[in-house]
Amino acid sequence: MMPQLVTVQVKRPDHRAIRIWVPVLPVVLVLSPVMVLAVLGAAVACLVFGISLVHALGTGWRIVSALPGTRVDVEYSRTAVLVSIQ
Amino acid sequence: MNEPRKDVLDMLVEGKITAEEAERLLVALERDQSPAASRLEPRPKGRAKYLRLEMEFLEDGESGRLNVRVPLQLLRAGVQLVALIPPRALDRANAELVKAGVPIDLTQLKPAQLEALVEHLDETTVELEAPDGHLRVFCE
Numbered sequence: 001m002m003p004q005l006v007t008v009q010v011k012r013p014d015h016r017a018i019r020i021w022v023p024v025l026p027v028v029l030v031l032s033p034v035m036v037l038a039v040l041g042a043a044v045a046c047l048v049f050g051i052s053l054v055h056a057l058g059t060g061w062r063i064v065s066a067l068p069g070t071r072v073d074v075e076y077s078r079t080a081v082l083v084s085i086q
Numbered sequence: 087m088n089e090p091r092k093d094v095l096d097m098l099v100e101g102k103i104t105a106e107e108a109e110r111l112l113v114a115l116e117r118d119q120s121p122a123a124s125r126l127e128p129r130p131k132g133r134a135k136y137l138r139l140e141m142e143f144l145e146d147g148e149s150g151r152l153n154v155r156v157p158l159q160l161l162r163a164g165v166q167l168v169a170l171i172p173p174r175a176l177d178r179a180n181a182e183l184v185k186a187g188v189p190i191d192l193t194q195l196k197p198a199q200l201e202a203l204v205e206h207l208d209e210t211t212v213e214l215e216a217p218d219g220h221l222r223v224f225c226e
Binding site for chain 1: 135136145148149150151152153154155156157159160162163164166167169170172173174175
């Protein structure tokens, strides 16, 4: 299943916290023209380097589908950043 | 000696199977014949779902912490990328590795082997301790 929500949380030294929820599907829809161009670019690259386009797209989709559950939490001094993909 | 064991040993004597194959067959027969013993084996743990990396460090007097959780499914998908590396790039990488004194043939790296490696990460725990921090990698 593709990611549904990306949460980004930033805690600053002044104890203020910013939390952003990014719904993935609407963002993908908004960026769909760019994504079509990216897929076309990837197709050309696959042809140039002799890679199976179907295999490349399949692998890309598998990676995107495996992203939910990923969480990166970095804290240094009094600043903290959390990125979570659901 | 029971009949199945005798059959295996006969096949070994006749050269139909190798010694290793005979050993595997005998072990399998023993396992089948002792269900009570197998009931005593510990129940296998649930499969790990995530690879975790925890690091705490001290830099310029400030403490830091890194906590990463990556689904093992992502690693499994990632190893498929190996099959997408163009042969030309692999040849170049091999040449550079030889130059650097690391003669590893990357063309021999198969996704299936890497997947098997990921499958067996479940029980792995790596811990590094240093005066200014520590690192722990494990699966959960």
